[in-house]
Amino acid sequence: MEVASRLFYKQGYNSTGINQIIEEAGIARGSLYNHFPSKRDLLTAYIQAMEESSVAEWDEVIAGIKDPRKKILAIYDICIDRQIRSDFGGCPFIKVGSEIPCEDVGAFEMINKQKNADKSYFEKLIKELYLTNAEYADKELLAATLFLLMEGAMVTSTIAKDLQPLRNARKIAETLL
Amino acid sequence: MEVASRLFYKQGYNSTGINQIIEEAGIARGSLYNHFPSKRDLLTAYIQAMEESSVAEWDEVIAGIKDPRKKILAIYDICIDRQIRSDFGGCPFIKVGSEIPCEDVGAFEMINKQKNADKSYFEKLIKELYLTNAEYADKELLAATLFLLMEGAMVTSTIAKDLQPLRNARKIAETLL
DNA sequence: GTCTATAGCTGGATAGAC
DNA sequence: GTCTATCCAGCTATAGAC
Numbered sequence A, B: 001m002e003v004a005s006r007l008f009y010k011q012g013y014n015s016t017g018i019n020q021i022i023e024e025a026g027i028a029r030g031s032l033y034n035h036f037p038s039k040r041d042l043l044t045a046y047i048q049a050m051e052e053s054s055v056a057e058w059d060e061v062i063a064g065i066k067d068p069r070k071k072i073l074a075i076y077d078i079c080i081d082r083q084i085r086s087d088f089g090g091c092p093f094i095k096v097g098s099e100i101p102c103e104d105v106g107a108f109e110m111i112n113k114q115k116n117a118d119k120s121y122f123e124k125l126i127k128e129l130y131l132t133n134a135e136y137a138d139k140e141l142l143a144a145t146l147f148l149l150m151e152g153a154m155v156t157s158t159i160a161k162d163l164q165p166l167r168n169a170r171k172i173a174e175t176l177l
Numbered sequence C: 001g002t003c004t005a006t007a008g009c010t011g012g013a014t015a016g017a018c
Numbered sequence D: 001g002t003c004t005a006t007c008c009a010g011c012t013a014t015a016g017a018c
Helices: A003-011 A018-025 A029-035 A039-063 A066-083 A092-100 A105-129 A139-160 A164-176 B003-011 B018-025 B029-037 B038-065 B066-086 B092-097 B104-130 B139-160 B166-176
Strands: none
Touching: A003 A039, A003 A092, A003 A164, A003 B038, A018 A029, A039 A066, A039 A092, A039 A105, A039 B018, A066 A105, A066 A164, A066 B018, A092 A105, A092 A164, A092 B092, A092 B139, A105 A139, A105 B038, A105 B139, A139 A164, A139 B092, A139 B139, A139 B166, A164 B139, B003 B018, B003 B038, B003 B092, B018 B029, B038 B066, B038 B092, B066 B104, B066 B139, B066 B166, B092 B104, B104 B139, B139 B166
């Protein structure tokens, strides 16, 4: 049941109880524990589902754009749109990473994997952009910049409940590209 | 008692119980509730204490440096040092912001105030740097860039348990200045 | 496989002795 | 003001009927 996802994202993992999940999902306690042996397994499923839907959304939007430069800026637009849709809920992975105990190595690895994938996504688009322009040496640093700006803008936007940080990041990206 | 601060930072606010706090602090339940009527009040005190110690550390380090450019880079060095000291604990304000319910407007305002102060700190240093150079128009956007890079690098470093994102951010800042 | 009932514990908070 | 004892609600998880 992925009503859990909604609650984990909105309220946080620790603040969401099994009771609430089964109640809102309209199922029984035992049924849930049959599919997910523990709450922790629900978290794993949640993170994986978010990973897949996130990259799927990026791919989908990118597919309709030809100019690599516009592709990169479209990523920023997606994030702006997500913040609006989620009422400034922020990045689900950063949220989870902030509340799980650091002993939970497995969860951190999943999150880290996802963030590395995002960064690689930027690298891929940067390479596409500078395919013909070999003189631009430090493509990786540029991708890292775009990624860090994005992450910083997301957390800042979430705390301030304001889109301006993301718009700023987009503007900066525009001048960098 | 600010043994609570240590636990809030290390384990998270939600994951830290009153029981553990009084136990590790070696005091009784009632004593704590005399000074702090609720756990929430402990959180307020925690955030304020972190705010003060953070800005104090910045001021202290900055005071020993003359070149404005080096001052800004020193801020990045402080953050690198903090990540080492805290074993990649990350920014306490972002952590708290990720786990408290969004209804807690008071907490969000405190955190937001602190983040705005950080951003203003960058703006102040930028103005100092470009005092004689009036032609550099968009000082605020540059400060915003430095701030967003810092925030992004902090969260990324925390998730990856790696200093490289912060070192990258510092390198980027060097080229921007 | 899905249900109810309940175990076993820990959370935050209060009452009242001293 | 500091202590101990205790309340009650909530948590995760299990047992066992159907």
